[in-house]
Amino acid sequence: MKKKIGYIYLFITFFIWGSIYVVSKFALDVMAPFMLLLIRYVVSVAALTVLLKLRGTRIKVKKEDRKYILIVGALGYFVSIGCQVMGTNLLDASLASLINAMNPISISILAMIFLGEKIHKKDVASIIISLVGVYIILGAGSGNISAAGVLASVCSVLLWSGASVAIRRISGGYDPVQIALYGMGVALLLNIPAAVLEAGSVPSTFTAKAVLSCIYLVIVGTAVAHTLWNMSLKLLDASVCSMFYPLQPLTSAVLGIFFLHEVITWNFVVGGLLICAGVLITVLFTGNRKTEKA
Secondary structure (H helix, E strand, O other): OHHHHHHHHHHHHHHHHHHHHHHHHHHHOOOOHHHHHHHHHHHHHHHHHHHHHHHOOOOOOOHHHHHHHHHHHHHHHHHHHHHHHHHHHHOOHHHHHHHHOOHHHHHHHHHHHHOOOOOOHHHHHHHHHHHHHHHHHHHOOOOOOOHHHHHHHHHHHHHHHHHHHHHHHHOOOOOHHHHHHHHHHHHHHHHHHHHHHHHOOOOOOOOHHHHHHHHHHHHHHHHHHHHHHHHHHHHOOHHHHHOOOOHHHHHHHHHHHHHOOOOOOHHHHHHHHHHHHHHHHHHHHOOOOOOOOO
16 A cells, blocks of 8 residues: 555656646746745745644654765755756756656666665666657757756756665655755755855846746645655655656656647657556566665
8 A cells, every 4th residue: 555655656746847847947037047946945945844843743863864864955955956957947848857867777776786775677677668768759859959958967867866865765764744854954055155146147037927937846846746755765665766757758748738839749659658658567566575775
């Protein structure tokens, strides 16, 4: 039952994360990247603080776990998501989303090294099938390619993978809301000087579209999605969670059709079926795995 709940959390998480690429484009048209992140983290930290107080599950962080909180906050929420936003700003949304779909490979490898999680043949098959589907949908559809944008997106993938492994390491001892709150708190502190320095050279305009985009990114894209992701990591192996990443670009493509008036192609149909097949392999054949701690 817990695994089924974890899968539901993952589907919701990656639908939300897939939508972020479309919504972020609206906001980044008139707002600077770090200003957008600052708004996201200020409101998210406030909302998660209230939520954690209502849940009454705050636990004092052990001294040996503090380094993992710092890794999650500094490398994950601050640097990784900052790189993701900059990559999305510099690249076509489809290419940025495609690069981010490389997370399964890096998370699985890091989970194997640091958590002792095994990579099974079915895992490899799921990753390959899903990523082939992603490539078929988006691989040939990237127009403007910025080297800086590609580098930022790749750095985002690698750093978020490390943060996910850190979350998995401590997820059994704390409420996922608490991990998200503390991690975002660290990111907020680091983001303030970055936003101040950026404001001098990159002005932001708060249009109605930008404000609505920020509200969605803050409440749904940040607070809700990352809490669900942390809950998933508490219920499932990090390597299993990572294999749902290909759903993200599929979601981006679907939303692009509805909101950006993109046309459905045979590439989309075939690629979408492959992505779904890859995810089904993960869901149907993971069995009763147990994480082996290193």
